[in-house]
Amino acid sequence: MKVILFFMLFGLSSAALAFAKDQASSTIHVAANPTISPYVISYNDSGIQIEIVKAALRDQKINDIKVHYMANQRSDSSLVQGSIDIALNYTGNLIAGVYKSESVINYENVVVSLKRKNFTIDSVYQLATKSVLAFQNAPVFLPQEFGNNLHSLGGYEEVLNQQAQIHHLMAGWVDTIIIDRRIFFYYLKEYQKNHTTQDYVIHTIFPFSEMPAYFNDDGLRSRFDKGLANIIQSGEYRTIMLNLDKQYTQRDFTRF
Known part of the structure; x- marks a missing residue:
């Protein structure tokens, strides 16, 4: 046995x-x-x-x-x-x-505007009447109240290429962009190699997003x-x- x-x-x-x-x-x-x-x-x-x-x-x-x-x-x-x-x-x-899985990393999505616009943006509701250029599928990753208030924006578009967000903001073609903080700094560094940039303001109105x-x-x-x-x-x-x-x-x- x-x-x-x-x-x-x-x-x-x-x-x-x-x-x-x-x-x-x-x-x-x-x-x-x-x-x-x-x-x-x-x-x-x-x-x-x-x-x-x-x-x-x-x-x-x-x-x-x-x-x-x-x-x-x-x-x-x-x-x-x-x-x-x-x-x-x-x-x-x-x-x-x-x-x-457990969260691999936290994303920090933020709103960025040009300093000369002098915007006060402390919540989603203060995006009303402003044009917004966001990353692809942004409402999936942002708080529900953002998706619920898209109708109040002055304009809303999404782009696949997030480098384009930097160019649109700096050219003054949009009032604000919604982008992760790290992604913003990465593409800003690339943009500054060939372009002059304007002063900007980062508005931290969203919670961190866990990314499993x-x-x-x-x-x-x-x-x-x-x-x-x-x-x-x-x-x-x-x-x-x-x-x-x-x-x-x-x-x-x-x-x-």
């Missing part, structure tokens, strides 16, 4: 080991929106969000990671259909078969959360944030 039990346990251990090895050697496919630098930077497969995801997976011995760059809607359908394993900017409903990753396998999601917790505890997470903030925005966002 003991011999039989030994071989049963040995068989189970071998199977578990083989499964873990297979998981470690399998390619994990990640979908990311290429327009959200410095969180995702397609030309070098890097960016703050990408590097945190890679580090959390590597902590779990998952080293073969391939990033695919696509718009949010395509990312959503690819996750549900199973052609990718992780979506970083899922905008669909949390349906059966889609699993949300989304999975179609709950086991992988669980391992990712464990890896994420480990790199936060070890200090690797903070090191990634500080180094890449300095590299891409020339600012220190130590409160994140």
Whole structure:
């Protein structure tokens, strides 16, 4: 009986080991929106969000990671259909078969206006009558009251290329833009290489937005959360944030 039990346990251990090895050697496919630098930077497969995801997976011995760059809607359908394993900017409903991780990073969406306009903007309601140029699918990521008051705006448009938001603001073509603070500073730095900029004001009227990753396998999601917790505890997470903030925005966002 003991011999039989030994071989049963040995068989189970071998199977578990083989499964873990297979998981470690399998390619994990990640979908990311290429327009959200410095969180995702397609030309070098890097960016703050990408590097945190890679580090959390590597902590779990998952080293073969391939990033695919696509718009949010395509990312959503690819996750549900199973052609990718992780979506970083899922905008669909949390349906059966889609699993949300702990927050990978906090975004801080802000309103930016030109200082010469002398706007007072302390709430969504003070955007009334002003023209707004926002990022794609902004109402999905902003408080519900923003979406409920789009009708009161002087004009509202969304752009896929967030670099265009900087140009439109500085040219005076729109009253305000809504953009994440890090993304604003990243593209402002790029814009200043070839253009003169005007003084601006950042209005912080929105709460931080937690940005989890989304999975179609709950086991992988669980391992990712464990890896994420480990790199936060070890200090690797903070090191990634500080180094890449300095590299891409020339600012220190130590409160994140």
